[in-house]
Amino acid sequence: MSVATPEAIKAGTWSIDKVHSHAGFAVKHMVVSTFRGRFEEYDGSLTVGEDGRPQLQGSVVVDSIVVKDENLAGHLKSPDFFDTAQYPEITFRSTNIDAREDGSLEVEGDLTIKGNTHRVTARGTVSGPHEDIAGNDKLGIELEAVVDRREYGLEWNAPLPKGGFALDNDVKLEVSLELVRQA
Amino acid sequence: MSTILGISGSLRRESYNTRLLRGAGTLLPRDAELVVFDRLGEIPPYNEDDEQTPPEAVLALKRAIADADGVLVATPEYNGSIPGALKNALDWVSRPRASTPLQSKPVAVIGASTGLFGAVWAQAEMRKVLATIGAKVVDRELPIAQAEDALGDDGLPSEEDAREALSATLDELIELAARAPAPEQANIAA
Numbered sequence: 101m102s103v104a105t106p107e108a109i110k111a112g113t114w115s116i117d118k119v120h121s122h123a124g125f126a127v128k129h130m131v132v133s134t135f136r137g138r139f140e141e142y143d144g145s146l147t148v149g150e151d152g153r154p155q156l157q158g159s160v161v162v163d164s165i166v167v168k169d170e171n172l173a174g175h176l177k178s179p180d181f182f183d184t185a186q187y188p189e190i191t192f193r194s195t196n197i198d199a200r201e202d203g204s205l206e207v208e209g210d211l212t213i214k215g216n217t218h219r220v221t222a223r224g225t226v227s228g229p230h231e232d233i234a235g236n237d238k239l240g241i242e243l244e245a246v247v248d249r250r251e252y253g254l255e256w257n258a259p260l261p262k263g264g265f266a267l268d269n270d271v272k273l274e275v276s277l278e279l280v281r282q283a
Numbered sequence: 284m285s286t287i288l289g290i291s292g293s294l295r296r297e298s299y300n301t302r303l304l305r306g307a308g309t310l311l312p313r314d315a316e317l318v319v320f321d322r323l324g325e326i327p328p329y330n331e332d333d334e335q336t337p338p339e340a341v342l343a344l345k346r347a348i349a350d351a352d353g354v355l356v357a358t359p360e361y362n363g364s365i366p367g368a369l370k371n372a373l374d375w376v377s378r379p380r381a382s383t384p385l386q387s388k389p390v391a392v393i394g395a396s397t398g399l400f401g402a403v404w405a406q407a408e409m410r411k412v413l414a415t416i417g418a419k420v421v422d423r424e425l426p427i428a429q430a431e432d433a434l435g436d437d438g439l440p441s442e443e444d445a446r447e448a449l450s451a452t453l454d455e456l457i458e459l460a461a462r463a464p465a466p467e468q469a470n471i472a473a
Contacts, residue, residue, distance in 0.1 A: 129400070130403070133428065168429060168431070169398050169399070172399060258363075261406070261424065266399075
């Protein structure tokens with residue numbers, strides 16, 4: 101697999117191939133178990149200027165949250181958590197992208213959830229660009245960031261009968277993006 | 284042979300809690316058997332006016348508890364608490380307080396839910412209610428979360444830690460039952 105360098109990523113707009121991408125989260129609950137969810141609807145792009153400066157932006161339709169239990173999905177959409185009626189979208193816009201020779205990637209940017217915006221740093225990898233069988237230039241990006249959900253107004257919790265709390269405050273955000281350069 | 288009475292707090296035909304209860308029955312020692320009470324749905328809302336002449340389903344539950352050496356309750360959780368039907372049944376069983384068959388009866392509580400927390404709060408409240416009635420309550424919980432994945436068709440938790448926790452709960456219940464006086468002949472007024 102080739103490794104991206106800032107120079108190798110051509111100027112232009114790289115849009116998300118939603119079939120091969122993923123936007124989700126993981127959070128510990130009941131002290132030791134990990135729970136995962138994802139969003140079905142999201143969009144985003146990487147734009148690279150003629151000067152080589154990249155910017156990554158994306159948005160998620162929060163109502164498209166997918167979890168196994170529909171009652172839990174309803175709770176997550178309620179004001180206890182995302183309050184999707186008032187705040188239908190999560191958005192992200194990068195302020196700085198550092199892609200290194202070894203394929204590691206660090207993206208700093210502003211994440212807005214439930215009307216609260218905070219600067220976050222996501223770390224991961226970038227692979228490609230690679231030309232697929234149809235002649236499209238493709239790029240793979242994997243990123244993770246840990247945020248304290250309380251800073252975004254997602255404060256619900258409950259003490260467990262035998263100690264500890266139902267839900268951890270740290271939530272790992274996980275995106276896996278396949279990007280296609282637009283002609 | 285000792286008898287453990289199983290009570291599932293769910294009325295649903297394909298209930299995870301009823302399945303968990305039956306799975307727990309397979310882990311009991313050879314000299315113990317699980318008898319499941321399956322008439323919870325027949326018990327009407329508690330009414331003190333009818334306390335001296337309770338409905339037949341209530342009498343059946345009182346008799347079953349009186350005849351058992353211990354009770355195993357499997358509860359789902361509705362809105363963070365005990366299902367109404369289960370609490371209602373225990374309200375009937377608790378009265379009159381002086382003659383409740385739950386007095387000093389060894390009881391353990393387990394539970395399953397499709398959510399993330401395995402009915403952990405319903406179990407805690409169930410233990411509180413049972414202790415208030417006078418039962419000897421095993422101080423353990425068994426929250427089986429995301430039961431559609433975490434519970435096998437045989438009613439046993441698919442994760443070994445949870446199976447061991449279930450066994451430990453049953454061991455403690457059986458031990459309490461062994462130390463308790465033998466069940467008295469049911470003297471439940473018809």
